[in-house]
Amino acid sequence: MLNLIGNYSLVLALTISIIIIFLSFKTFKSKENITFNIFFIISSQFFLICISFLTLLLAFVYSDFSNLAVYFNSHSSKPLFYKISGTWGNHEGSLLLWLLVLSLFNLIFYIKSKKLLNAFRSLTIFFQQIIILGFLLFIFFTSNPFQLVIPTPIEGLGLNPILQDPALAIHPPILYLGYVGSSIIFSSSLSALVCNYVNKEWASDIKKWTLISWIFLTVGIMLGSIWAYYELGWGGFWFWDPVENVSLMPWLCLTALLHCTSVLKKRLNLKSWTIILAISTFILSMSGTFLVRSGILNSVHTFANDPERGLFILIFLTFLILISLIIYFKHNNFNQENKSFIFSKESAIVINNWFMMYFLSVVLIGTVYPIFLEAITNEKISVGPPYFNQLIIPFLIPFLIIMALGPKLEWIKNKKVRVKLTKIILFVLSIFISYLIVRHFSTKVLYLTILISPSLYLFFISVIDLNDEKLKLSQKLSHFGFSILIVSIILNSLFSEEVSVNLKKGEERQLSNYLLKFKNITKTEIDNFTSLKAEIHVIQNNKELKFYPELRLYKVPETITSEADIKTNLFNDNLVVVNYLKDTDYLNIRYQKKPFMLLIWISAILLAIGGMIGLRKDFK
Amino acid sequence: MKIKLQFIFVFLIIIFVLSIFFKSLFENKNYIPEKIINKLDNQSITEFYSSKNYKLKDLFSPEEYIILNIWASWCVPCRQEHLHITNLSVVDNLKVVGLNYKDKKNNAGKFLSDLGNPYDIILIDKNGTESIFLGAYGVPETFLIDSELNILKKYIGPINLEDELEIKKLIK
Numbered sequence: 001m002l003n004l005i006g007n008y009s010l011v012l013a014l015t016i017s018i019i020i021i022f023l024s025f026k027t028f029k030s031k032e033n034i035t036f037n038i039f040f041i042i043s044s045q046f047f048l049i050c051i052s053f054l055t056l057l058l059a060f061v062y063s064d065f066s067n068l069a070v071y072f073n074s075h076s077s078k079p080l081f082y083k084i085s086g087t088w089g090n091h092e093g094s095l096l097l098w099l100l101v102l103s104l105f106n107l108i109f110y111i112k113s114k115k116l117l118n119a120f121r122s123l124t125i126f127f128q129q130i131i132i133l134g135f136l137l138f139i140f141f142t143s144n145p146f147q148l149v150i151p152t153p154i155e156g157l158g159l160n161p162i163l164q165d166p167a168l169a170i171h172p173p174i175l176y177l178g179y180v181g182s183s184i185i186f187s188s189s190l191s192a193l194v195c196n197y198v199n200k201e202w203a204s205d206i207k208k209w210t211l212i213s214w215i216f217l218t219v220g221i222m223l224g225s226i227w228a229y230y231e232l233g234w235g236g237f238w239f240w241d242p243v244e245n246v247s248l249m250p251w252l253c254l255t256a257l258l259h260c261t262s263v264l265k266k267r268l269n270l271k272s273w274t275i276i277l278a279i280s281t282f283i284l285s286m287s288g289t290f291l292v293r294s295g296i297l298n299s300v301h302t303f304a305n306d307p308e309r310g311l312f313i314l315i316f317l318t319f320l321i322l323i324s325l326i327i328y329f330k331h332n333n334f335n336q337e338n339k340s341f342i343f344s345k346e347s348a349i350v351i352n353n354w355f356m357m358y359f360l361s362v363v364l365i366g367t368v369y370p371i372f373l374e375a376i377t378n379e380k381i382s383v384g385p386p387y388f389n390q391l392i393i394p395f396l397i398p399f400l401i402i403m404a405l406g407p408k409l410e411w412i413k414n415k416k417v418r419v420k421l422t423k424i425i426l427f428v429l430s431i432f433i434s435y436l437i438v439r440h441f442s443t444k445v446l447y448l449t450i451l452i453s454p455s456l457y458l459f460f461i462s463v464i465d466l467n468d469e470k471l472k473l474s475q476k477l478s479h480f481g482f483s484i485l486i487v488s489i490i491l492n493s494l495f496s497e498e499v500s501v502n503l504k505k506g507e508e509r510q511l512s513n514y515l516l517k518f519k520n521i522t523k524t525e526i527d528n529f530t531s532l533k534a535e536i537h538v539i540q541n542n543k544e545l546k547f548y549p550e551l552r553l554y555k556v557p558e559t560i561t562s563e564a565d566i567k568t569n570l571f572n573d574n575l576v577v578v579n580y581l582k583d584t585d586y587l588n589i590r591y592q593k594k595p596f597m598l599l600i601w602i603s604a605i606l607l608a609i610g611g612m613i614g615l616r617k618d619f620k
Numbered sequence: 621m622k623i624k625l626q627f628i629f630v631f632l633i634i635i636f637v638l639s640i641f642f643k644s645l646f647e648n649k650n651y652i653p654e655k656i657i658n659k660l661d662n663q664s665i666t667e668f669y670s671s672k673n674y675k676l677k678d679l680f681s682p683e684e685y686i687i688l689n690i691w692a693s694w695c696v697p698c699r700q701e702h703l704h705i706t707n708l709s710v711v712d713n714l715k716v717v718g719l720n721y722k723d724k725k726n727n728a729g730k731f732l733s734d735l736g737n738p739y740d741i742i743l744i745d746k747n748g749t750e751s752i753f754l755g756a757y758g759v760p761e762t763f764l765i766d767s768e769l770n771i772l773k774k775y776i777g778p779i780n781l782e783d784e785l786e787i788k789k790l791i792k
Contacts, residue, residue: 294645310645314645321638329627372640
């Protein structure tokens with residue numbers, strides 16, 4: 001029953017989508033006002049997709065195993081929270097969520113854009129609807145979440161236990177909000193091109209959407225790394241995993257776009273560049289979806305490999321790219337723009353954009369190069385952190401310094417920059433501090449030590465800037481957050497320590513400065529898994545810390561996961577992870593000390609809060 | 621003119637990138653086999669009928685492929701894929717190995733006598749640990765392994781007609 005309702009509302013939504021495409025194109029051509037009809041149709045489409053998403057949700061909540069997606073990804077003994085998150089924890093459901101957000105944003109765009117040009121509005125809805133139609137067809141033909149299993153199985157196959165984590169349960173929806181927000185930016189910039197509407201009004205509208213997707217993407221990426229850090233137990237938060245890179249690329253593009261739109265808004269400059277960024281953000285999001293869903297990339301995030309799905313997204317992607325290329329080159333007739341000033345805010349922002357594009361291309365090449373190499377020469381390689389570190393870190397140095405100085409520059413004016421004494425003192429101070437750090441701690445990584453001074457410099461400057469009345473609060477806060485992020489990432493990778501040993505119950509071992517004791521192990525049965533809790537004491541400088549790391553033996557599907565016990569304070573994370581060694585009484589015990597982990601999360605939140613404040617201002 | 625050139629340039633790059641994506645979509649994605657060989661190496665597993673112990677690597681002989689199928693009598697989709705496993709069992713250079721997953725011997729025996737025994741050899745995984753070591757996700761799951769112990773393909777969930785044909789194509 002549920003399956004039928006869900007399926008038929010999808011079919012109806014598909015029909016409506018075609019109607020909207022037709023209607024919105026008609027209103028664009030005839031230059032009529034948008035009528036009430038379109039609003040009615042758009043909201044009913046949203047309503048239908050809502051219903052179909054809710055039926056899938058209900059099927060998961062009530063463990064209706066006659067549904068194929070539920071059967072493969074759920075189990076009746078799972079806690080309710082994970083039954084709900086199971087809805088989007090699989091390929092089919094997550095696409096339905098994409099679709100839901102797409103149509104929601106389409107509706108919001110319609111409501112919020114009443115002041116803008118009519119032709120522009122209807123054309124934006126037209127493009128947006130084409131994207132929606134593409135996704136509807138994709139869901140319908142390759143990944144329908146409402147397929148039946150006959151006969152109805154008694155029990156489901158279960159959700160992969162590493163996906164059973166609160167951070168991960170909300171990570172995909174938030175990330176999708178970011179991705180999908182960029183779809184509005186895409187359709188709106190295409191239609192602005194066609195209507196020759198690239199002006200200040202458009203810029204301030206698109207800035208809102210850019211901010212919205214940027215905020216969600218920032219939070220989404222952060223949640224993803226929180227999950228990687230706490231659940232995967234790899235002892236890190238960023239691995240340059242292809243799928244992480246895929247979410248980082250639109251983020252870099254959006255950050256560039258964010259800065260660009262303010263130039264467009266204030267000075268009507270950088271028109272075509274803004275359009276290019278707007279288009280590429282969405283194209284990158286879509287290519288990311290393609291790379292992840294087609295199974296070309298293999299990683300923890302990979303959903304089921306299915307070339308058919310990949311083929312569909314690829315065709316759709318080609319279609320979107322071709323449309324945007326043709327429209328861009330046909331309508332791109334901006335006059336040579338106003339002359340620029342070297343020491344002005346614009347040039348600082350342009351430089352920011354160059355760096356963003358550089359970082360973007362490094363990440364892009366690092367991600368797709370293995371695919372290209374394999375397709376052409378059949379050689380398999382994986383691109384790891386050293387590549388990214390070596391190419392990104394040297395360029396971060398000028399980037400951070402310019403980021404420290406840029407916001408203080410003024411629009412248009414080409415005033416000679418007066419170098420203030422405080423800035424020089426701060427610069428010397430940060431070099432001095434980094435000298436002390438390198439001197440007193442045996443640091444292993446040369447590259448990173450070079451980075452300490454510029455990042456500290458940025459930090460000092462942005463702390464001072466917090467008091468500057470001339471700057472916008474949103475910008476101050478985000479830059480402050482970013483400076484903390486960089487400083488804590490660097491210090492974290494410089495001062496992390498790790499020891500690892502195999503111990504039996506009752507044994508202890510001295511490793512460098514640490515004494516590790518394996519005291520006890522207890523076994524308890526919990527809902528859907530058996531928990532083995534070890535008690536481990538770590539003694540350093542007469543301070544004793546107790547840890548209770550856990551091994552979880554899941555029954556459905558049969559998997560062992562290891563839960564780290566993490567003791568967090570503002571400056572340090574101490575964690576112990578145990579791993580099961582087969583056919584022995586030994587456990588592999590890993591103790592790690594990670595400074596400034598909490599600050600990394602806090603700074604990412606600060607970044608997002610800065611964005612939210614900016615958004616509130618724009619809506620006023 | 622300049623714009624036209626730009627367009628052609630960008631267009632060609634994008635077509636190139638997309639065609640590479642297209643090509644790699646249909647590449648045969650072999651798993652990186654190294655780790656899995658090590659895991660297979662020293663396990664000795666009991667045979668279903670004879671209760672003899674086997675090491676997995678003893679099962680391999682040159683120029684022969686192995687299908688390792690993890691199954692259980694209580695598993696509904698295993699019944700569904702049984703037909704395809706049976707079809708595969710008659711292929712010449714293919715040995716079908718069953719790994720009976722967390723099952724009661726009586727039930728498993730009944731399953732085989734009801735539906736027929738497609739397996740050349742059946743191994744017992746009483747508590748499910750061997751399957752974990754193979755990197756299996758649950759039942760049913762099927763591995764296609766070549767004589768050099770490379771895992772060529774892994775099917776999670778029941779195999780269907782399409783998979784059956786794919787396996788037949790792969791081992792030709």
